[in-house]
Amino acid sequence: MIILAGILVVTGVIGCFLPILPGPPLGFVGILLLHFSSMGHFTATLLITLGVVVLLVSLLDYLVPILGAKQFGGSKMGVIGCIVGLIAGIFIFPPIGIIVGPFLGAIAGELLNGDDLKKAIKSGFGSFLGYILGTGVKLAVCFVMVYFYVERLV
Numbered sequence: 001m002i003i004l005a006g007i008l009v010v011t012g013v014i015g016c017f018l019p020i021l022p023g024p025p026l027g028f029v030g031i032l033l034l035h036f037s038s039m040g041h042f043t044a045t046l047l048i049t050l051g052v053v054v055l056l057v058s059l060l061d062y063l064v065p066i067l068g069a070k071q072f073g074g075s076k077m078g079v080i081g082c083i084v085g086l087i088a089g090i091f092i093f094p095p096i097g098i099i100v101g102p103f104l105g106a107i108a109g110e111l112l113n114g115d116d117l118k119k120a121i122k123s124g125f126g127s128f129l130g131y132i133l134g135t136g137v138k139l140a141v142c143f144v145m146v147y148f149y150v151e152r153l154v
Contacts, residue, residue, distance in 0.1 A: 068130025081109020
């Protein structure tokens with residue numbers, strides 16, 4: 001069970017980059033497996049806190065590119081395009097589609113809204129920055145779980 005927990009924690013880190021793998025939830029399941037093994041015991045407070053953080057990070061992962069597009073001057077159509085691009089990117093061009101999809105979707109939404117190409121690209125860039133920020137937050141959470149895994153084994 002300890003080896004499986006380690007595999008899940010490492011897979012969680014990899015899942016931060018591959019949208020087909022839910023990174024933080026996999027890492028959290030690894031921590032739970034370690035908790036129920038003979039090698040690791042975590043407090044209920046830590047497990048609940050990690051669970052809530054993983055849930056929030058997983059939800060925000062889909063919202064941050066949209067917020068990034070909005071922050072960079074995206075219109076409602078640009079935000080809708082970002083959402084459509086994100087969903088399409090996940091299914092049509094995995095794994096790169098989760099990066100390119102929101103970017104292209106935001107640009108398409110802005111162009112459909114009648115905005116010029118410069119504004120559309122700015123909105124698309126905002127969605128890309130949002131994706132990068134979301135990935136960084138997921139990585140931080142996963143590395144915290146890697147730390148707890150290693151700390152329990154050493």
